[in-house]
Amino acid sequence: MSALIEASDLTKKYGAHVALDHANFSVQAGRIVGLIGPNGAGKTSALRAILGLTAYEGHLCVLGREPFRERTALMDEACFIADVAVLPAWLKVDNAIDFVAGVHPRFRRDRAAALLAKTQITGERRMRELSKGMKTQVHLALTMAIDAKLLVLDEPTLGLDILARRAFYDALVNDYMDETRTILITTHQVEEVENLLTDVLFIDKGRIVLDSSLDDIALRYAAVAVAADKSDAARAERPFYERRMLGKVVLYYENPNLEKLAQFGELHTPSVSDLFVAKLSGGAQ
């Protein structure tokens, strides 16, 4: 099966600044992929390129299309929430539904209405009268009512309180996600999404530094917490990153010899956020 998103040598420059530097990655159908990177790593540039919002160099194929040239056709099958605050202030909830229903062939009006019926939001309200959390609910209802193959979320919960954030992800996983859909998501709050992701893409300085499923991460990476006195022996196994914690040292290994490492202490699979820190700090050494 061919990939839903296929990027090779994807490059984006803003003047002298290189936001994406020959990035290579692919996203398979039916996955929930986290695109994770520090500020200025090129996350947003990558999403903009995938959504056809910006011109780029290199090869990029999304749902069999070239995004920048075919954005209109692409938006038939892909949708995105760029940020919670982008619904225009003057727009009424009802008008928003009418408009999307009018222009989008895959929009299911009844589904949007059902999703909004669960909230406190009435159709006569304008976006400027709604709280950020409510605006997110409206945007999510509009987006989830579209029968799209690919949903792209760029920092979708920025500025929301913890209740709204939790509600957002719950709705996404329970009411939206199924095997026909694919979600690509970027966020700073890695902890918040890591248990819903199936795959991660780590991006740093415009390059992809890790492209892996979480299952593979469990096979490929291991961390072991070692008492300080045993740390030298453990270091001989060539960890790529280490971190001091409460008198112990946590060492991170790629393609580890598990039997040997088990002698030093308890083995565990690093969490996505730990691995992210380890990978990016390790790369800097």
Add this chain to the structure above:
Amino acid sequence: MNTAVWLVRREFWENRAIWMIPAVIGALLVLAALFGKVDLNMPGQLPIHALAQLFLVAVAATFFAVMSIYATWYLLDCLYADRKDRSVLFWKSLPISDTSTVLSKLGTALIVIPLVYFVIADITTLMMAFIVSVRSGSNLGGVWHLDLWVQLQVLWIYLILVSALWYLPIAGYLLIVSAWAKRAVMLWSIMPPLALLIAERWFLGSHAVAQLLWERLVGWVPLAFHTNPGEGVWMTTIVDNDSIRTPQSLWSFLNLSSFFSSPETWIGAAVGVALIIGAIQLRMRRTEI
């Protein structure tokens, strides 16, 4: 086609001023007719037909002038506003091409907004004519001339078509500024032509740019209308030993052949199309500010 209708409807949701400004002007004029001084004999025994003509044209001109200013502002703001509030990211998440978006704004400015003003101006003149007739005690025939009114409808349509075609390059230029500027669209729209104009005068001592701009702003009037349509169409009235000439019909002033055969019209339109293509390209590449 359906998308086009939604896009125009969207413009009405966002810009309620499209109909509110002419509605307010219309309401003020109707109020003036209701409570103002009405004396049909006032301007020195002008024939009532000429007076009605003057009145209709004055109302139409008022609406047309306000409409021109509003449409200019609208064009400057339309692509900039949704980049400023980042809602461009929502609009671009829908399967609507940037070409459709830009053309919907252009069509709104050059056709839809003028039509709204036209309809409201019509309603206003009908109400005013009725009120003035009743108040002045004359029967409806006093200020009400069906032939004049029909002529005015044609004049409006003609004005809308001619000015839309003539102002295409200006509209395209305003759209480019609107799609491109990071702030201060008004300033950005004025600065480049002003800078060119001053630079030309400074270094070359000539004023070709100024002339070109002036020509583009008002040049359509002498092309689209006969300044002297011939003697037959005038009506002469003697008032206090002065002879006053008023046109018998507005028809005879329209000069379609000179306007539509003028190279200026079509060169301008071609430049306009090029600028609009440029605005679409900018819209594809520029998202938020």
